[in-house]
Amino acid sequence: MNNKTRVDKKNIRIFGIMLFLVVTLFVAFFIYRYIENKSTSNTNIVGLDINKLPEYNGKPYVVINNNEPNFDKSELVSKSFEKYSELDSLKRCGVADSIIGQDLMPTSKRENISSVKPTGWKSVKYNGIEGGSLYNRCHLIGFQLAGENANKRNLITGTRYLNTKGMLPFENMIADYVKETNNHVRYRVTPIFVGNELVARGIQIEAISIEDNGKAIKFNVYCFNIQPNIEIDYKTGNSWRK
Template sequence: MFKLFKKTLLVAVLSGTIGILSTNTVSADKSYRDTTLTDVAQHPMNFNKSKQMVLHDKDKQHRATDSHIQLSYAEKPTAKRAPRLEYNPVGWHNYRFKYEKSNGKISKEWLFNRGHLVGYQFSGLNDESRNLVPETAYLNCGALKSMNIANKKSMLYYENHLASWLKKNKGYRLDYQVTPMYRNNELIPRQIRLAYIGYKDNGKKTIINLQSYREEKGNDDATVVYLDNDSPNAIINYTNGTAKNTLNKENTLKKEKENAEKASSEAAVSSEKSAHDASESSAREASLANSRANEAATAASSAQEQSQSVVTPAADNSVNNTSGYKWAIQDGFDWQTRKGHSTRIASGGSLPAGYHWQVQ
């Protein structure tokens, strides 16, 4: 009971502060927007003295795309919200993941919530498919377990303070647009954009400043906030909604990046070595082929010279002559062993292949 009292008191104190500072100019040190993501255009609705609620149709991937409301404090829903949600938005999976508590002990809690874009406390919508997306518990409630109303990275912080702003300014109207932001055809939004502005009872706009470092200037004087749909104990596959557990996402991602860079470097070195080895092998083969070609050319030249030397007849006065004939003796034999291996060639005749003139 005491904890509940403290929490209520904290919200009341913050509400008073926000009521006083709600007209301050909004500025941010930097933009938290991921410019690679697609979204629906951000613009406040025209002022109207009655409640307006506009839900964009789901896209071809069956994803919710935008939820927009304008209302006064008196138009907030009063019916009690149903305890359970039945609709599973596209990409819905859930896991009980480990996480490290502040005391160092390890516990488990659900990773995802079926997250309302415009919260039930404004819309009164519960199982409306156009108003639901998979959101991490950390984005939705500001903590891995239970709630942290002070976490400015969570939707809970802004929803509670906008509700307090409405209560503090009962004669004003709140214009509140919530847009899931996707990368291409991924099923899970990587960011959620909140956009809010007030209208006085005469229709004049008033800037709402919730004293968050993540607030930025939006279109048409609205304040916008970009919140990441992630969790410090999970690495999410936004394509299909699957995820893996890690007790320290930052360290895990850093190690994975280092391992990937090391593998890439080793692959580059291996590729360079293979290319170098292949180049040397090609050079050796080319040199060997060139050497063999030179040897073949030399052998051919030598054979040709030998053939020319053999077939060139000696002068007539240096060979054995008999009655105008010349003796041709088969190679490997001489005058003494010529029997059966010699022939007479008429004067002027050609030397047969495989024979030589007999020199005396």
């Protein structure tokens, strides 16, 4: 074998290695972009178009999808569980999923949760807001339902209005039903972020009572993360009075 043949084979081998590396990097880049796009966007539940969110009409929530939650029949079992999405690349919460039963409910008082600073969190107060503070650390699955304390995968930056006027009435409804009947409720809460915003525009809550096939509890609502008379920059959490 002459020197030219050896050099040609060596060059072919080097070219093959370089081509393999380029293809590998190319594939890795697109896999990364796919994962990144998934992690910085919400799972959109059927019945709510994230590109055309409901407009606030003076009420803390609106009914969506004709009040029908989007659960598969196979999910409606009388066995309690709770599952929280991993934080995305911006450290935002995702879907909180559960079946609420008495065995999931707390048996002790709520602990301090001030150690958690959800995305967009600002300590700001305004006159005229109950309690003074614009923002609360809002549980996706309320403490009275699952007993979660400083779980960063279950706490978002939510207005006082969202917390007490939007979400709380539905949480109370479920808690009362479960305590009175010892039945179970399929329950899912989805924070709705737009693009790379750090503060959720709202919360989608879906629920159905299991043992009675939705006779007592069945709803699909969107709760607004707004505060009357206050303007919010959802990209940062900054705010000002209108």
